[in-house]
Amino acid sequence: MTITQILSLAISAILIENFVLVKFLGICPFLGVSKKSDTAVGMGVAVTFVMTVASAVTYLVDHFMLRPLGLEYLQTISFILVIAALVQIVEMVMQKTLPALHKSLGIYLPLITTNCAVLGAALLNAQNDYTFIASVVYGLAAGLGFMLAIVLFANVRERLEFADYPKAFEGFPIALVTAALISLAFMGFNGMKIF
Amino acid sequence: MKKILKAILEGAITNNPSFVLLLGMCPLLAVSTSVPNGLGMGIAATVVLTCSNIVISLLRKIIPNEIRIAAYIVVIASFVTMVNMLLEAFLPDLHSNLGIFIPLIVVNCIILARAEAYASKNGVWDSALDGIGIGLGFTGALFIVSTIREILGNGTFCGYHILGENFPAATLMVLPVGGFLTLGFVIAFINYIRNKKGV
């Protein structure tokens, strides 16, 4: 793969095919952990980190264990176990070496196991037959796309506190309508191409 | 019989996973662009949920507490893989429409949440009923959202032009925007009714 192709893949994963707003992956944390912008940043960083590492590790598992043995059908099971184990390891290592960072990100880490964006990225890498570098770039870019979406969304939601809307829309409904508007804005990136 | 019905209704309506518990939003938004897709997803998830609830309830006394989440994930992932293969073999069109969202049933929070909150504490029979009830609730939610989106966005219901060939369809509704918008309004409507009733 050439540099332009990699770049185009990254731009597409961040903006055009944004995981949250276009592909509908990782909606639960997107809606759940977006009430404050600083927690949203924390979640975004944690997800980006785990997604990048998970893309690399699942690539290795897929290409050096499953494919040589003809066990592609075990992809889902092995990927989710790898991700669960990875999240645990990251948490333990972080606790030992970077206690400050662990303190601020710690509570989000366990939630990432069930974030479908992480497993989704791993499965899409395998499905599209990306090379190792492309897989890692895709994981990183998809994570950055998630971060962009959740940070934008959290900032809008913070302002919603002062807004006046019907009582029935309190909580989730108004958040979903907000997400719809952000998603509409992201549609503008559709069709954008780097050749 | 009455007890069975009550257990199922409780899962499907009082504890509706999508509209009340607000779990499993990703597939609800992603595959609800047409009614057959929505129903297919709902049924696949119901099968996985019921099977995993039964197995986890059977194993609840054997699995050590420390590794329970890992064990649940393995059980759920196995069922999902089986459903995925069966769908590809016997319903290939549905399989290609649902795409990556079938393997992603693994991380559907509804299933893990029911395993942890219900099946690990209750008997096999009750767990199976809970699985069916919650699964039907999820399917029902998918049906409602996908009906609205397919009719407004495409002018069709299950592929049939029920509003006439020349219905000016709002394409926006089958795009991602429509997913968020429809779900937001449906939940707001439910809130409105609940507020009115003073529940």
Add this chain to the structure above:
Amino acid sequence: MKFDKNEIIKMVKIAVCLLLITAISTALVAVVNEVTKGPIAEQRLAKVNEAMTKVLPAKDYEKLDIADKNLEEIVLEVYAAKDETGNVVGYCVKTAPPGYGGAIEMITGVDMNGVVTGVDIVNMSETAGLGTKTDDEEWLKQYVGKGTDVAVTTSITPAENEVSAVSGATISSKAVTRGVATAITAANQIKGAA
């Protein structure tokens, strides 16, 4: 670190338990895989064959090795269509031109004169309701009989070599046309080499 005996026993117990669960689940998955393997392979083959029969009816399709043919990058697969006696009657070329929302996977049938016999879209992620209108049998029929000079026009009176674009989906229409033109070039190249 020191472990007392009970703790070690407990740890081993946990490990064995998880191992057993994983082993049993995997075994069950393997059984289902064995059962569904046949039908899945058949389904996949049937799908490709169905699309090829649509664009260029023939008795048999042989997948060609195109790795060293120096074809354009968007050409994915080439099949030689053969009649009852084994003569090559044309080529089915699978291409994936980039459209508005990603690659459009399509199959083009090309006969021995380098003329299009049919086009079918296998997979696309174009904008629903606009770009997806290119996946319409009537619209795709326009390509039949076209050669390498095929082009898209928005005019209501298309010339001999032109197809009229789907209104509101010019990019998708152009992408499909590029797929068709590339397929013809690829078929001609292979025919020339054979």
